[in-house]
Amino acid sequence: MANIKTIAEFFLISIAWTLTLFSPVASSKLTGNGLIKLLTNVSIGALVITLVMHFVSSATLFSLPLYLKLASLVALSAITLFHRDDKSLFMWIMYAVVVSALGMHIVLYSPILLNALFLLSSALMIGVITYAMLLGHWYLVVPKLSEKPLKIAAVITWIILTLKIAGSLLSTYKHFDFFEEQTSLGSGYAFNWLLLTMRMSFGYVVILGMSLFNWQLVSMRSIQSSTGILYAMTFFVFIGELVSTFIFFNFGLYI
Numbered sequence: 001m002a003n004i005k006t007i008a009e010f011f012l013i014s015i016a017w018t019l020t021l022f023s024p025v026a027s028s029k030l031t032g033n034g035l036i037k038l039l040t041n042v043s044i045g046a047l048v049i050t051l052v053m054h055f056v057s058s059a060t061l062f063s064l065p066l067y068l069k070l071a072s073l074v075a076l077s078a079i080t081l082f083h084r085d086d087k088s089l090f091m092w093i094m095y096a097v098v099v100s101a102l103g104m105h106i107v108l109y110s111p112i113l114l115n116a117l118f119l120l121s122s123a124l125m126i127g128v129i130t131y132a133m134l135l136g137h138w139y140l141v142v143p144k145l146s147e148k149p150l151k152i153a154a155v156i157t158w159i160i161l162t163l164k165i166a167g168s169l170l171s172t173y174k175h176f177d178f179f180e181e182q183t184s185l186g187s188g189y190a191f192n193w194l195l196l197t198m199r200m201s202f203g204y205v206v207i208l209g210m211s212l213f214n215w216q217l218v219s220m221r222s223i224q225s226s227t228g229i230l231y232a233m234t235f236f237v238f239i240g241e242l243v244s245t246f247i248f249f250n251f252g253l254y255i
Contacts, residue, residue, distance in 0.1 A: 005053055007245050010109060010119070011126065011238075012050045016043035016072065017102035018127020019134070020095065022156075024087075026135055026149035033083045035138045040080045042134070043098075047073050065108055068101040075101075118254045121164055122241050128156050129207075129230065129237045136227030150218045150226065157211055165204055168244075171254040172196065178253065186251050195243055199255055203240015207233055 019039045028036050047069055054066060075097040083091050106123055107116040132153035139145055178185045179192050186192045210233045217226040247255050 005057060006109075006249060007242070009050050009053060010106070010123075010245060011242070012046040013069075013102055013105055014123035014126045015130060016046040016076075017099065017106065018123055019043050019131055020076070020098045020102070021124075022128060022131040022153070023095070025131070025152050025156075026138070026145070028083070028085055028087055030145055031138055031142055033085050034141060035135070036083050037080050038134060038138075039131070040076050040083070044073065044076050044080065047076070065105050068105045068108075072098045072101045072105075114254070115248075118167070118248060119245075121160060121167070122244060122248075124160050125157075125164060126237055126241050128153055128160065129233050132157070133227065133230035133234045136223060136230050139223040139227075147218050147221055147223065150223070151215070154211060154215050154218065157207075161204065161208060161211070168199070168204070168255045175253055178251070195247055196255065199240055199243045199247070202236045203244060206236045207240065210236070 020043055023036055023039050026035065051066075051069055051073070054063075054069070060066075075094040078094050079091060079098075087095075103120070106119050109119055110116060132150060135149060135153065172179070177183060179189070179196060181189055183189050183192065187195075210229050214226050214229045214233070217223075217229060244255055247253050
């Protein structure tokens with residue numbers, strides 16, 4: 001069984017990677033450098049926790065994932081110290097360092113192509129909703145900011161959601177013996193169905209419904225209400241992807 005550390009680290013690395021990856025969705029010229037620093041500081045906090053977890057559980061200093069974390073931490077520190085409203089070439093280089101290093105870190109959890117794509121899609125799902133939720137708060141700082149960045153985040157969410165639903169349905173169909181009565185696979189018939197139900201309902205149905213409602217609120221420019229919906233979406237996407245990664249790391253299913 002995958003331990004809690006692996007799943008927790010995956011979530012933290014996913015947050016650090018995707019908050020950086022999606023940061024250009026809302027131009028820093030329009031938001032000011034404050035939003036970039038907020039996203040960067042959250043990413044730094046996530047990475048620091050993973051470093052603490054690493055040194056508590058392992059004393060080794062010879063680990064590629066460790067070096068990728070440290071390189072990303074240095075680049076994120078440079079961003080939070082030197083970023084200005086207009087993104088310079090140096091800041092784009094630091095952005096590329098973080099995105100490539102942490103993206104590689106996620107791939108290293110399972111370098112097989114389909115496994116890596118599944119983990120990257122889960123990270124993107126976690127990240128785009130978390131990013132949108134943090135962005136929604138920034139409209140209190142910059143009230144005249146266009147709602148376009150929130151709409152872009154919503155479209156990205158639908159694209160990722162569509163791909164993940166298709167992949168999950170296909171995986172469930174191909175491995176339906178995992179959910180048959182008296183199965184000896186996984187954790188047993190009842191628990192397997194509990195995991196599947198939680199994944200599909202919290203991670204897909206609820207997220208899809210809320211995202212449609214969120215689009216209507218953003219279109220009406222009811223940003224505070226939209227941010228409230230995004231708060232709830234963040235909660236449910238964490239539950240859905242937590243269940244999904246638990247199933248993947250323990251049983252190898254793309255659900």
